[in-house]
Amino acid sequence: MSPLNILHVDDDESIRELTELSFTLSGGGTVRSAASGVAALEVLSSGYRPDLILLDVMMPKMDGPGLLTLIRALDGCAHTPVIFMTAQTQEAEMQRLIGLGAAGVIMKPFDPLSLSGTVRALLAKAPS
Amino acid sequence: MTDPLESLKALFIARCGEDLARLRRAKEEGDISGVGRLAHRLAGSAGSFGFPEISRLALIVDEGCRAGAAAPELALNELMAVLDQLNVGYDRLD
Numbered sequence: 001m002s003p004l005n006i007l008h009v010d011d012d013e014s015i016r017e018l019t020e021l022s023f024t025l026s027g028g029g030t031v032r033s034a035a036s037g038v039a040a041l042e043v044l045s046s047g048y049r050p051d052l053i054l055l056d057v058m059m060p061k062m063d064g065p066g067l068l069t070l071i072r073a074l075d076g077c078a079h080t081p082v083i084f085m086t087a088q089t090q091e092a093e094m095q096r097l098i099g100l101g102a103a104g105v106i107m108k109p110f111d112p113l114s115l116s117g118t119v120r121a122l123l124a125k126a127p128s
Numbered sequence: 129m130t131d132p133l134e135s136l137k138a139l140f141i142a143r144c145g146e147d148l149a150r151l152r153r154a155k156e157e158g159d160i161s162g163v164g165r166l167a168h169r170l171a172g173s174a175g176s177f178g179f180p181e182i183s184r185l186a187l188i189v190d191e192g193c194r195a196g197a198a199a200p201e202l203a204l205n206e207l208m209a210v211l212d213q214l215n216v217g218y219d220r221l222d
Contacts, residue, residue, distance in 0.1 A: 014140045014173050021132055058168060087172035087187065109175025109183050112133065 001120070004029035007048070009040040009067065010056040010085065018112050019054065028116030037062030041070060049076050052123065054106075057086040057097065065100055072101075083122055085110070140177040141214055144170075148211040155204065163204065164193030170207070182210055 006029045008019050016033040023029040032048065034040035037059060053071065057064040064084055071077050081103040086093070089107065097105050104122030106115070147166055154162035167189035174182035185207040192200035 012169050012173055014136070014143060015176070017136055017139070018173075018176055021136060025132070056172075060165070085172075087168060087183075087190070089187070108172035109177075109180070112176055 003027060004051045004119075005049075006031045006052045006054060007034065007040060007043060007050040008032070008054040009034045009037065009059070009064070010054075011035055011059045012056070015056075015085075015108070019115065022112040022115040025113075026116035028120065036060075037064075037067035037070070040067060041074075044071065044074055044077060050080065052103075052119065053080055053082045054119070055082055055084050055102075057084050057088065065097070068100060068102075081123055081126060083119060137177050140173070144174075144182075144211050145215040148208060148215055151204075151208055151211070155199065155208075160193050160199055163199045164190055167193065167199075167204075167207070179214070182207065182214075185210065 008031050010016050020031040023031050034043055055064040068082055083104045083106055084097045084102050085106045085108055087108040094105050103126035151166050167186040170186035171183050171190050185203050188203040189200055189207055
């Protein structure tokens with residue numbers, strides 16, 4: 001299994017660092033981080049095309065679902081798999097996020113040692 | 129050799145001290161959305177660093193702030209007490 005190139009968008013610095021470390025330790029991928037929706041759009045506008053986008057749901061100014069709409073309009077990003085990460089535990093919220101076209105939803109807090117495997121499992125289940 | 133996860137955990141604990149100060153300020157100023165934002169962040173992160181109790185309490189505060197006009201007092205006080213304990217322990221180790 002080849003390592004993934006991942007764009008991770010989260011306003012929480014601790015979670016950005018932990019996610020990056022999780023994938024480094026597991027060898028599951030290389031993570032490029034963005035602290036906001038605007039920062040993520042700048043990264044993508046520079047031409048970077050990740051294999052996967054990990055997207056926090058609740059962020060100030062631009063939330064994850066709002067950012068997803070803008071990402072989908074970018075050249076080459078219409079079908080990039082997106083996995084939402086959220087601390088919201090309600091089933092209805094999970095279904096709403098899946099309904100937006102996400103490949104999956106990861107609940108926060110997550111286990112850093114199994115994050116890479118969880119992501120792989122969600123990608124394997126997602127319709128291509 | 130230093131465990132990189134332990135290093136990040138120490139950094140997280142140090143940031144909890146800053147979060148506690150922000151929570152106290154937001155509570156004093158009656159800034160419900162500020163309390164909710166901080167609690168939401170802690171709810172989503174603390175458990176990943178080995179502090180599920182902080183995540184549990186923070187989730188109660190987060191959901192309470194979103195549902196009502198006031199932060200749930202009991203859970204907020206408990207959350208601040210746990211953060212304070214963590215902070216004191218960290219200061220002793222430092």
